Amino acid sequence: MSQKVLDALTAALPHAVDRTESSHGDEVAWIKRESLVQVATYLRDDPAMLFCSPVFCTCIDRLDWHPVKVNSMDPPPPKAWTEDQPRFEVCYQLRSIKHRTRIRLKIAVPEHDPRCPSLSELWAAFNWQERETFDMYGIRFDGHPDLRRIYLYEEFVGYPLRKDYPKEKRQPLVRRDDLPINPLKRDGSEGL
Amino acid sequence: MADLKQLVLGRKDVQDFGDTEAEMPHDLMTINMGPSHPAMHGTVRIVLTVDGERIVRSDVQPGYLHRCFEKEVEHATYTQAFPYTDRLNYVSPMINNCGWAMAVEKLMGLTHRIPKRAEYIRVIASEMSRMTDHLTCIGASAMELGAFGPFLFFLKAREWFYELLEKVSGARLTHTYVRVGGVGKDLPDNFAPELIALLDKTEPIIVEVETLLLNNKIFRDRVAGVGAMSAETAIRTGCGGPILRACGVDYDVRKDFPYSVYPEVEFDVPVGTTGDCYDRYLVRLEELRQCIRILRQCLRQIPDGPVMVDDHRVALPPKRDTYNTIESMIRHFKHIVDGIKVPAGEAYTFVEGGNGELGFFIAADGTGRPYKAYVRSPSFVHLSTASALIHDHLIADVVPIFGMINMIGGECDK
Numbered sequence: 001m002s003q004k005v006l007d008a009l010t011a012a013l014p015h016a017v018d019r020t021e022s023s024h025g026d027e028v029a030w031i032k033r034e035s036l037v038q039v040a041t042y043l044r045d046d047p048a049m050l051f052c053s054p055v056f057c058t059c060i061d062r063l064d065w066h067p068v069k070v071n072s073m074d075p076p077p078p079k080a081w082t083e084d085q086p087r088f089e090v091c092y093q094l095r096s097i098k099h100r101t102r103i104r105l106k107i108a109v110p111e112h113d114p115r116c117p118s119l120s121e122l123w124a125a126f127n128w129q130e131r132e133t134f135d136m137y138g139i140r141f142d143g144h145p146d147l148r149r150i151y152l153y154e155e156f157v158g159y160p161l162r163k164d165y166p167k168e169k170r171q172p173l174v175r176r177d178d179l180p181i182n183p184l185k186r187d188g189s190e191g192l
Numbered sequence: 193m194a195d196l197k198q199l200v201l202g203r204k205d206v207q208d209f210g211d212t213e214a215e216m217p218h219d220l221m222t223i224n225m226g227p228s229h230p231a232m233h234g235t236v237r238i239v240l241t242v243d244g245e246r247i248v249r250s251d252v253q254p255g256y257l258h259r260c261f262e263k264e265v266e267h268a269t270y271t272q273a274f275p276y277t278d279r280l281n282y283v284s285p286m287i288n289n290c291g292w293a294m295a296v297e298k299l300m301g302l303t304h305r306i307p308k309r310a311e312y313i314r315v316i317a318s319e320m321s322r323m324t325d326h327l328t329c330i331g332a333s334a335m336e337l338g339a340f341g342p343f344l345f346f347l348k349a350r351e352w353f354y355e356l357l358e359k360v361s362g363a364r365l366t367h368t369y370v371r372v373g374g375v376g377k378d379l380p381d382n383f384a385p386e387l388i389a390l391l392d393k394t395e396p397i398i399v400e401v402e403t404l405l406l407n408n409k410i411f412r413d414r415v416a417g418v419g420a421m422s423a424e425t426a427i428r429t430g431c432g433g434p435i436l437r438a439c440g441v442d443y444d445v446r447k448d449f450p451y452s453v454y455p456e457v458e459f460d461v462p463v464g465t466t467g468d469c470y471d472r473y474l475v476r477l478e479e480l481r482q483c484i485r486i487l488r489q490c491l492r493q494i495p496d497g498p499v500m501v502d503d504h505r506v507a508l509p510p511k512r513d514t515y516n517t518i519e520s521m522i523r524h525f526k527h528i529v530d531g532i533k534v535p536a537g538e539a540y541t542f543v544e545g546g547n548g549e550l551g552f553f554i555a556a557d558g559t560g561r562p563y564k565a566y567v568r569s570p571s572f573v574h575l576s577t578a579s580a581l582i583h584d585h586l587i588a589d590v591v592p593i594f595g596m597i598n599m600i601g602g603e604c605d606k
Binding site: 023024025026052053054055056058060061064065066067068069070074077078091093097100102104123124125127128129132136150151152160161167 | 253254255258260262263264267298299427428429430441443448449533534535536537538539540542549551553555557558559563564566568572573575576577580605606
């Protein structure tokens with residue numbers, strides 16, 4: 001059903017879409033990083049699309065991606081990650097309340113330049129979700145109005161959901177005075 | 193007037209204070225609400241900038257209950273993840289269990305092979321959980337506004353549901369009852385008559401609380417017109433569940449993306465008109481009645497049969513075989529230690545949680561542990577709208593708005 005959405009998207013913005021695929025009934029479109037905002041605006045405003053409502057934003061770290069076959073009869077598994085491929089995949093899931101369709105946008109983000117355009121201007125809900133993704137994966141969202149950690153404290157070093165962050169690692173909370181702990185301070189007003 | 197001021201100010205001189213508004217302090221003041229505040233459920237900190245009693249700026253800071261759900265699950269087998277999901281929304285754990293199980297089943301292609309009885313049991317457990325969720329939300333919100341009676345009535349009813357769920361699963365709160373491919377064990381003997389008796393007892397309690405609150409002037413003054421949201425804003429901010437429906441949007445995952453056996457039962461989706469706290473309360477109250485309706489139908493329609501899919505990939509061998517044959521023992525051991533092998537791929541599955549769309553996004557790599565697990569928690573999305581909702585309201589309005597957003601700390605902070 002939703003294959004139509006992917007086809008229409010590819011037809012409307014052929015230069016922006018790398019490829020499309022369908023996995024377990026979820027429609028996925030790989031978008032070029034620089035065209036993300038254009039694609040998102042089209043998906044939100046075009047009357048045939050109307051993806052008015054955001055669902056989630058997250059990221060996949062492919063560092064340890066070595067998929068294996070479950071049974072010997074199965075088709076070969078997807079390719080493992082190699083160093084020449086982008087390490088991160090930022091995923092945005094959108095839904096259309098009117099057409100009852102959903103789509104997932106994926107953006108490949110390399111390790112040396114972990115940046116992605118922000119969609120928080122288009123959908124306010126992505127403001128916090130992008131902050132969460134930044135907090136956990138260290139993806140910097142260009143154009144985000146207030147990109148700071150949301151779950152962890154400002155002093156935290158590293159990004160815990162990256163695959164190279166050991167699960168057992170402990171970090172004592174050491175206060176640092178040079179950090180803008182209280183966002184209100186940035187406005188020049190009094191902090192706590 | 194001067195006498196009164198003298199009385200209030202005590203030993204201070206009346207002449208020290210003027211009568212005009214100009215002499216009131218006019219700077220903005222920054223105050224801290226939470227993370228542990230008696231009138232807020234959940235641990236969330238709000239840094240409020242107030243002009244008198246009016247909120248002009250606010251910064252909502254979640255994260256005080258962050259327990260690394262996603263990192264822990266990436267290091268656990270698919271079955272070991274169930275106890276973690278219990279602790280997401282700890283007021284309605286059964287729904288989380290079902291959501292996780294459905295996500296794994298989608299990746300394994302088992303979605304349409306789950307036995308009918310198991311599906312009905314899941315729906316019964318989910319709806320009972322939804323009831324405990326709404327009972328807690330309404331009861332606690334009413335208590336925070338000074339109405340202690342409804343809180344006691346609803347918590348009493350909630351306790352009955354917890355007791356019955358304890359009989360089903362063995363644990364009062366952290367059930368871990370659902371499994372990939374079905375449910376852990378069948379319903380206990382005598383479950384149906386007990387649930388019917390419980391629903392018969394709960395219905396008058398809902399009426400009782402409704403009469404206490406519905407036209408209660410104090411309650412209405414505190415919630416009506418407070419924290420209103422337009423349908424457009426609610427959609428754009430990704431809201432779901434009772435909050436979205438209170439704005440008049442007819443959207444329920446159980447109806448719009450039907451899963452399990454919801455198409456086989458009949459129920460209505462209540463919607464509001466204004467999207468304020470009062471409508472959210474009314475929608476939740478009506479959903480309680482619809483839950484009872486679904487539960488009664490399920491009890492009539494539930495078939496006999498197995499409660500676990502007959503698939504050696506996900507089902508444990510029968511205990512008797514495990515103890516008596518070496519093959520079954522090895523299988524049991526591999527199943528527990530290596531976990532369920534899920535083919536490589538990724539999928540997003542969502543169910544209608546107590547507060548809205550609860551989703552699990554899993555990337556599997558063919559091993560027994562998820563490569564990536566992400567939970568789309570409705571509380572987190574709803575809480576992100578809180579800052580806009582409390583803007584320009586009084587400090588006292590923060591309490592009903594947060595009460596009706598029904599932020600559950602475990603789910604919001606993961």
